[in-house]
Amino acid sequence: MKITVNAMCNELAADSVDCVIFPLTQESWATLASTDFPYLDADLLARISSDGEFEGKYKQTLLVHGDEHCRRILFVGLGEEEKRTAKHYRSAASLAAQQLCQRKLTTWVFDLQSIGSQDVTTLVDWLWDGALLEIYRFDRYKTDDETAVKTCDIQCSFNGVADEDVSLVQQALSQREMISRGVWLARDLVNEPGNVKTPEYLAKMAWDLAQQLDLTCTILGQRELEQQGFGALLAVAKGSICPPRLIVLEYQGGEASDKPIALVGKGVTFDSGGISLKPGEGMDQMKMDMAGGATVIATMATIARLELPINVIGVVPAVENMPSDRATRPGDIVTSLSGKTIEILNTDAEGRLILADALTWVGQKNPELIIDLATLTGACILALGHHASAILSNDSALVDDLQQAGDCVDERLWPLPLFEEYAEQIKSSIADVKNIGGRPAGTITAAAFLQKFVGDTPWAHLDIAGTAWQDKGRAGQPTGGTGVGVRLLVEYLQQQ
Secondary structure, three states: OOOEEEEEOOOOOHHHOOEEEEEEEHHHHHHHHOOOOOOOOHHHHHHHHHHOOOOOOOOOEEEEEOOOOOOEEEEEEEEOHHHOOHHHHHHHHHHHHHHHHHOOOOEEEEEOOOOOOOOHHHHHHHHHHHHHHHHOOOOOOOOOOOOOOOHHHOEEEEEOOOHHHHHHHHHHHHHHHHHHHHHHHHHHHHHOOOOOOOHHHHHHHHHHHHHHOOOEEEEEOHHHHHHHOOHHHHHHHOOOOOOOEEEEEEEEOOOOOOOOEEEEEOEEEEEOOOOOOOOOOOHHHHHHOOHHHHHHHHHHHHHHHHOOOOEEEEEEEEEEEOOOOOOOOOOOEEEOOOOOEEEOOOOOOOHHHHHHHHHHHHHOOOOOEEEEEEOOOHHHHHHHOOOOEEEEEOOHHHHHHHHHHHHHOOOOEEEOOOOHHHHHHHOOOOOOEEOOOOOOOHHHHHHHHHHOOOOOOOEEEEEOOOOOEEOOOEOOEOOEEOOOOHHHHHHHHHOO
């Protein structure tokens, strides 16, 4: 895919593009509507203003045909001047891209001159971020889709960049495109159907990325997992004909003596629930139960492209959870890699089992800290809906840093407690721990289970069950996998 992006400091050549996009606050719209606007008839502009068709309100849009110097003009509202944030700019760009892609318009210009005072490099980054989040499509299995706009055809420019800022803006655009490609990769992996996306498929994707980028890839197969004692992970994989994999990607951008930051992502490529079978309705979406793993793989690829000066290790335990005559049964007891025994009372609480072994394994690498991501609990959706991911941690400073990173990229995190009392719910009378703690506080007791496998290492658990998938889609997040976590983790890692 190739997207042409140019930062232009010359006068706008609007007659050569399909559409010029004007992001406007309510105040800047009022100013524009009362002055000479070179691309619209003055009477038409006056009617638009008097009829209230466009007032610059947040998420308000209006597409009109211009004069002989400009084919189309798209006004996009940013809301009130004093209330505008990065989110407003991203949303404006996403809405613009959505409308233009629907009309198969492929050459765009964002005009920045009417926005007002703002650091232009930051502004362009926000706008381009929003546009790139929107133009993603998963259409590789469509054999005849004449309505779709190919992202490789899109050309976008930014007008109103001063000479001295052009170089910095180009750098920002290039970096943003690299990050967005990471989001697209995560979305692709999540959207891939379960009959294609086996643990072996994920492992091959990671291996191929490592060959292209400055990454080291290690894959542990069935035999190595058995030899090393990954009893919890293997218990989940038993019911499937597809053998499990432990995928390890390592990036060495810092000093050899620097401890790595560890990222761990749940990689259940399809989750039927096992013997504790899920209801049939909505089970097709369970191809997304590896969204945490997709985020880790995509984040590792992105930081390698960005050449960040840190050391990071990414671990994805990849399994398929299926019912069969070999599958783990409710009531079985398994021994994890840590040596702790686990009573499995529900085979649909499988993500925490594979994460337990992955967390133990990466803990042996003496990391500086561990962040895990998982579509772990339906209880998280009940608690937070689809607007925020839960974060639970043994380190308050880590929570603060991750929340700040999430706020910067509009991927919000909301902290939940990990009081000692919650661990009482997962005590087993016949094993060290049981894999469910009953209905109360399901998201918290799942995290309390994971906490038993991280020791004293600073650790944060991100439950992305409600944010990893969009049923209907919205501007910036088409239907399907969202790629949540990639931008958040990259933002956090860039600050390290």
